[in-house]
Amino acid sequence: MAVDVSSRDMGAMRRRRRRSLMRDVVGVGVIVLAAAIGYFAFPDNLALLTRIIAVALLVLSLDLVTGYCGVATLGHAALFGSGAYAAGILSAHFGINDPLLMTLAGLIGGALAGLLSGLVMLRAHGLPQLVLSIALIHLFHELANKMSSFTGGSDGLSGIAPDPIFGRFEFDLFGNTAYVFAVVMLLVVFVLLRILVRSPFGMLCRGLKEDPLRIRAMGASPKRAIVKMYGISGAVAGLGGALNAISTQVVGLDTLSFTQSAEALVMLALGGTGSLFGALAGTVAFMMFQDYVSSVNPFHWLTMVGALLIAVVLFAPKGIYGTVAAFLEKRREGRP
Amino acid sequence: MTAAVGNPVFEVVSLKKSFGGLVVTNDVSLSMAAGDRVALIGPNGAGKTTFVNLVTGTLAPSSGEVRLGGEVITGLDASARVKRGLVRSFQVTRLFQDMTAAEHLGLAVLQREGRSGRIFGNFLTMPDVMQEVEHRLETLRLTALMHRKVREIAYGQQRLLEIAIALALKPKVLLLDEPAAGVPQSDVGLIEQALNELPADLAVLMIEHDMDLVFRFAKKVVVLAAGAVIFDGAPGDATRDPRVREAYLGSYADAGRVA
Numbered sequence: 001m002a003v004d005v006s007s008r009d010m011g012a013m014r015r016r017r018r019r020s021l022m023r024d025v026v027g028v029g030v031i032v033l034a035a036a037i038g039y040f041a042f043p044d045n046l047a048l049l050t051r052i053i054a055v056a057l058l059v060l061s062l063d064l065v066t067g068y069c070g071v072a073t074l075g076h077a078a079l080f081g082s083g084a085y086a087a088g089i090l091s092a093h094f095g096i097n098d099p100l101l102m103t104l105a106g107l108i109g110g111a112l113a114g115l116l117s118g119l120v121m122l123r124a125h126g127l128p129q130l131v132l133s134i135a136l137i138h139l140f141h142e143l144a145n146k147m148s149s150f151t152g153g154s155d156g157l158s159g160i161a162p163d164p165i166f167g168r169f170e171f172d173l174f175g176n177t178a179y180v181f182a183v184v185m186l187l188v189v190f191v192l193l194r195i196l197v198r199s200p201f202g203m204l205c206r207g208l209k210e211d212p213l214r215i216r217a218m219g220a221s222p223k224r225a226i227v228k229m230y231g232i233s234g235a236v237a238g239l240g241g242a243l244n245a246i247s248t249q250v251v252g253l254d255t256l257s258f259t260q261s262a263e264a265l266v267m268l269a270l271g272g273t274g275s276l277f278g279a280l281a282g283t284v285a286f287m288m289f290q291d292y293v294s295s296v297n298p299f300h301w302l303t304m305v306g307a308l309l310i311a312v313v314l315f316a317p318k319g320i321y322g323t324v325a326a327f328l329e330k331r332r333e334g335r336p
Numbered sequence: 337m338t339a340a341v342g343n344p345v346f347e348v349v350s351l352k353k354s355f356g357g358l359v360v361t362n363d364v365s366l367s368m369a370a371g372d373r374v375a376l377i378g379p380n381g382a383g384k385t386t387f388v389n390l391v392t393g394t395l396a397p398s399s400g401e402v403r404l405g406g407e408v409i410t411g412l413d414a415s416a417r418v419k420r421g422l423v424r425s426f427q428v429t430r431l432f433q434d435m436t437a438a439e440h441l442g443l444a445v446l447q448r449e450g451r452s453g454r455i456f457g458n459f460l461t462m463p464d465v466m467q468e469v470e471h472r473l474e475t476l477r478l479t480a481l482m483h484r485k486v487r488e489i490a491y492g493q494q495r496l497l498e499i500a501i502a503l504a505l506k507p508k509v510l511l512l513d514e515p516a517a518g519v520p521q522s523d524v525g526l527i528e529q530a531l532n533e534l535p536a537d538l539a540v541l542m543i544e545h546d547m548d549l550v551f552r553f554a555k556k557v558v559v560l561a562a563g564a565v566i567f568d569g570a571p572g573d574a575t576r577d578p579r580v581r582e583a584y585l586g587s588y589a590d591a592g593r594v595a
Binding site for chain 2: 016017195198199200201202203204207210211213216217218219220224225228232
């Protein structure tokens, strides 16, 4: 009897692991497929697709603190913008134009901004925390605005001229190289984040989101976990910022704006929090919809975006991916 | 107040807490040695919950000391106290609804060993962790629920899981906050069995309302009323003590019959 139970559990465990691995493979496959479809469907608009990927990195990063740790923030673009400026300044002021070094600078800049934000954010909870995040993004924005000799202020930072990747692949006018670079970056980040959310630390954060008191009673420090996750989240957002700086060769104050932060949160809610697939789905849906509607009706596109959001909140409160996942789960449980 | 036999592993010395003019914990002292089984009882509003919060570090006392293994831990926060071996369970189960029983125990084991910050790997593939998780579930007869999410588990078994998590943190002192609260009468036996099988060298302080359970489990009873200790001694003497009877005003008249 005991043997039966244990062997059945081993089987269940293997199935679970296989299913989880399957989801990784499917995830990578879907990204590659979507990237290929995008490439052939919008050959003239690779700049938009590259921008979607950069923002997707921001939304994934936001999901780490909001979806996995339960910290609601309206200031997450601070991490994205810091990465963008770090990469841009390296090129424009220090003449270091290697795109990989610029990417690394973005990662570090984002991570530092993330650690700083994390330390500030855990001073409060709930509504005051949300207000704190708004204060943070305004401070970052104002800092970049005032340090205009470094950042270009409201004119934006120009003079960014990335070298060819590995000295071979030049950033061409059509954005082919930038797009491939972006897709590869997204794939690497996606796989690493899948590992992260399954790791002991990922599990700790999921627990933290649900009940910080329980986590403390296990002897773990919620504050340390949040600051650490903010650091990781900053690195991811910083990569997105660097990608944006490299591909557009300009960094504007809008990368550090409240609007960008709020839009990221909207995209995450649209796709579904607490899931990497949700973050990706939300970004693609929001940005494609925004691009399409604004070209069809430049006067009322914001109204339509608003209507879409209300519809999602009312009819699919778990977001696009969350709703689909819940539906599939139900069907699987329904089967014997 | 009480001299425990041997070296005390856990001591509370003149603990006081007041909110403004309201004194909720008044000069409470307690001493426990390894292997002690003590029950903390008292009528509603006696200050039992405040006492637990003061001892575990959720609340800061106005004065007094808490010592663990001779070390003063009054200034430490809740998680630091857990790391040193002072572990609590909760009156109302606090578990993660979407996590499995194995994940709860895995997290506790990893946390105890300082591995919960790792960003690579999955505990399901860590043989040493899984072995311990399986062993702990088996001890509490929860093996069949290993990969069930908490929201699919019956409340009585959730309470057992709560005890398993506390034990996985390898405590020196265990505070059980009403371990049988909310458990259907038919399952109280399961909880009691688990309590009887707790490690012999563990000091256990149980806060409980179920008098039957208290009298069977505890070798010593501490009665709290209006924030102060009014009785400290053998369970049999508690029910005969006039102050205890007065404090309860007969609300536990049947407690006397049991004893």
